Amino acid sequence: MFIDLIGNMKASIDSNPDAANPYIQHYIPFCLRSPLLTRVAICTAAGWLHVAGIIDTTVAMAHKGQAIALLNEHIKSSLVAGDEGIAGVVQLIINEWYWGEKQSLHAHMGGLCEMIKLRGGFRTLGLNGLISKLAITSDVGIALCFEIPPSLRGGPEFDFQDSTQPPLQLALNTPLIPMISSGSLPHFASCHEEFDIDPTTASILDDMRFLVCTVLGLPENASPTELQKLHHTAAWTHDQMLRLSTEGPVTRRPSSRPANAPSPAVDMTLESRTRGVVEGNNGLTAAASPTTQNTQQFSAYGLGVQQQATGRSSEVSAGEMPKERKGSLGGDLAVQPSPEGPDYVYQAIRISAILYTRAIMTRRPFSEVVSMQDFLELWTTAWRVPLAKWRCLLGVFNWMLLPLISSVKNTGHDLWVKSMMNTTLLQMGMGHWEIAHSAMDAAMRLQRWLKGDSVNLKENTGSSNMEPGSSRSRSGSARNELGKEFDERRGSDDKSKTTRLAKGKGKEAEPR
Numbered sequence: 001m002f003i004d005l006i007g008n009m010k011a012s013i014d015s016n017p018d019a020a021n022p023y024i025q026h027y028i029p030f031c032l033r034s035p036l037l038t039r040v041a042i043c044t045a046a047g048w049l050h051v052a053g054i055i056d057t058t059v060a061m062a063h064k065g066q067a068i069a070l071l072n073e074h075i076k077s078s079l080v081a082g083d084e085g086i087a088g089v090v091q092l093i094i095n096e097w098y099w100g101e102k103q104s105l106h107a108h109m110g111g112l113c114e115m116i117k118l119r120g121g122f123r124t125l126g127l128n129g130l131i132s133k134l135a136i137t138s139d140v141g142i143a144l145c146f147e148i149p150p151s152l153r154g155g156p157e158f159d160f161q162d163s164t165q166p167p168l169q170l171a172l173n174t175p176l177i178p179m180i181s182s183g184s185l186p187h188f189a190s191c192h193e194e195f196d197i198d199p200t201t202a203s204i205l206d207d208m209r210f211l212v213c214t215v216l217g218l219p220e221n222a223s224p225t226e227l228q229k230l231h232h233t234a235a236w237t238h239d240q241m242l243r244l245s246t247e248g249p250v251t252r253r254p255s256s257r258p259a260n261a262p263s264p265a266v267d268m269t270l271e272s273r274t275r276g277v278v279e280g281n282n283g284l285t286a287a288a289s290p291t292t293q294n295t296q297q298f299s300a301y302g303l304g305v306q307q308q309a310t311g312r313s314s315e316v317s318a319g320e321m322p323k324e325r326k327g328s329l330g331g332d333l334a335v336q337p338s339p340e341g342p343d344y345v346y347q348a349i350r351i352s353a354i355l356y357t358r359a360i361m362t363r364r365p366f367s368e369v370v371s372m373q374d375f376l377e378l379w380t381t382a383w384r385v386p387l388a389k390w391r392c393l394l395g396v397f398n399w400m401l402l403p404l405i406s407s408v409k410n411t412g413h414d415l416w417v418k419s420m421m422n423t424t425l426l427q428m429g430m431g432h433w434e435i436a437h438s439a440m441d442a443a444m445r446l447q448r449w450l451k452g453d454s455v456n457l458k459e460n461t462g463s464s465n466m467e468p469g470s471s472r473s474r475s476g477s478a479r480n481e482l483g484k485e486f487d488e489r490r491g492s493d494d495k496s497k498t499t500r501l502a503k504g505k506g507k508e509a510e511p512r
Contacts, residue, residue, distance in 0.1 A: 006044060011430075013394070013423055014387040022430050026127045027134075030087075036074050040088045043067035047095055051415065067092065081115035083126040089115060090135050094422060097142050098415055109139070109151050121157030132160050133433070137425035140440045145418060147365055147406045147447050162433035170194055172428055172435045174395030175209040176402075176442040180434050195393060200249035201346045204353050205396060207237055215360060216445055231361060238357035244350055248343035345389065348382040348400060355403040365450045370407035379404060379413050394431075395439065398424040402443055 011017035011024050019025070031037040043063045050060035071088050078085060089112045096105040112135065116122065122132040136152060143150040152158050173185050188195070188202035188209075195202070214230060222230075355378070359369045382390075382400060390397040398421070405421045408414035428436035 006041075006048065009419075010423055010426065012391060012427065013397070013420065014391045016388070016391075022128070022130050023426075026130055027087075030083075030127060034084045036070050036084050036088050037091075039067045039070050040091050044091060044095055047099055051099065064095075075115075081119045083131055086112070086115055086119065086125065087131050087134065090131070090138055093142075094138050097138075097145070097422075098418055105142070109142075113151055116152065117155070117157050121155075122160035128164070129160070129162050129433075130430070133162075133426060133429040136160060137429050137436070137440075138422060140444070141405070141418070141422045141425055144402065144421065144443055144447065145405050145408065147367055147451065149448075150444070164433075166432055168435075169394075169431045171392050171394045172431050174428075174435070174439050175205050175399050176212055176395075176439045176446075177435070178209055178213050180438060185435075197393070198249045198343060198346055200244070201343070201349055204241070204244075204346075204349050207240075208353050208356055208399075211237055211357065211360060212442065212446060215449055216442060218449070231363075234357050234361035238354065238361050241350060241353045241357060246347070246350075248341075248346050342384075344381055344384040345393070348378060348385065349396065351378045351381060352400045352403060359403070359450055363450060363452065365406065365447065366403040367406045370403050375404060375407050376413070379417065394424055394427060395435070398428060398439065402446075406447070 005015065007023065007028050008015040008017055011021040017024050031041050043066070046055060046060045046063040049055045050057060067088075071085065071092070074085050074088070075081065089108060093105060093108045093112060096108055116125075116135070119125065122129075122135070125131040125135075136150075139150045139152045168182070170186075170191060173188065173191070175188075177185065179185055188197075188205040189199060192199050192202035211234060214233065218226060218230070351374075355366065355370055355374060359366050362369060378400070382397075401417060401421045401424065404417045408417050425436065425440065428439065
């Protein structure tokens with residue numbers, strides 16, 4: 001089960017990974033050669049079989065006990081933690097997060113921090129950085145779930161850089177970030193045909209990228225005027241999302257290929273637009289201007305190998321918050337349902353956008369603004385989309401999971417949301433580490449801002465772990481905060497939420 005199902009889904013969310021996938025090519029054989037990791041894999045499979053009702057609690061706990069006992073023996077017999085021991089602890093941490101106890105999760109995370117320190121840091125771990133990616137993405141997934149800082153940070157030993165330079169993959173394009181070191185990521189509107197999504201859906205994603213970048217572009221001590229402009233922008237965008245059709249855009253066109261078919265390889269030139277800033281008498285406005293031109297070669301799931309940039313590109317700053325943007329969703333708000341049936345990708349992205357704009361507009365964490373009704377509506381809608389389709393939209397799917405992961409309730413869906421978050425983060429990390437790292441950093445900074453804190457985190461995963469010139473370890477305080485937040489969040493799971501996702505006429509329900 002671990003090899004045929006769990007491993008395949010870990011490598012690809014549609015359980016159909018490529019033969020060259022690093023998880024399939026390196027990690028699975030590594031597990032099969034290790035008695036310890038084989039036992040941990042059996043423990044993991046037993047956990048899922050228990051959830052499915054195939055084995056009872058006693059059998060699942062017995063497999064867990066055997067895995068922990070073997071892990072303890074392995075650690076005691078080694079002077080320095082090896083790849084097997086660290087990989088085993090990472091998998092047990094994931095298992096505890098999925099269906100274990102918060103005390104065990106807290107203890108495992110503290111042990112993992114010490115093991116990595118004693119080993120010499122992420123740079124010393126094997127499988128071409130894959131074990132480091134497994135540890136970092138699992139840590140970030142847990143941190144996003146509980147809306148807390150990650151634990152694996154605070155020193156040079158937690159600084160991780162991927163030396164490989166894989167081709168950029170179109171599937172990894174995400175609304176959380178606008179660019180990487182090699183240049184701007186393409187606008188969704190410019191590649192909606194490759195994604196096989198409606199132009200209106202692509203426009204929503206571009207608007208969400210603009211809004212997230214505006215939040216993360218705020219200065220550390222944002223003025224009341226800047227915050228008010230952000231509020232107006234979020235509120236205006238929120239209103240546009242509510243006024244859109246709930247079923248599907250009127251521009252819906254028939255799909256040119258099945259959902260699980262890759263895009264044909266084509267060569268094309270994209271104009272990557274960045275928004276220029278013009279100082280006005282009554283504030284700042286933004287205008288779209290083609291200042292950067294990227295030449296990209298698209299492949300089935302890729303953005304190609306080469307990229308050339310001319311001109312100057314700039315990120316969105318705090319002041320670039322217009323009341324209305326040219327070419328945004330405000331231009332056409334037709335609400336007629338599509339005659340071709342529901343567009344579930346559009347519906348899921350629209351609902352996600354409503355939750356993002358609501359959280360930013362009110363500056364409240366997703367855990368407070370996402371109700372049980374919201375959670376179920378978004379997740380059940382997203383689940384109607386084939387996983388092969390989400391594989392082609394991996395960065396978008398990961399973005400969509402952010403409001404859900406911190407709002408998981410004791411339902412039959414929370415385990416799957418956690419699993420999908422962990423899986424998408426790892427797959428993005430295997431596909432292109434810089435995109436994955438930047439997206440994780442953006443997600444954590446957004447969560448921090450929504451909680452009322454500064455967004456200028458210098459202590460997140462990877463190369464952003466440390467303050468410049470500082471070597472003070474923060475892992476101890478992070479673990480204490482982890483335990484505290486577990487208690488607070490678990491205790492508040494049953495609190496009623498007063499905010500409800502608007503339906504019908506596009507108005508928010510009144511608090512009960």
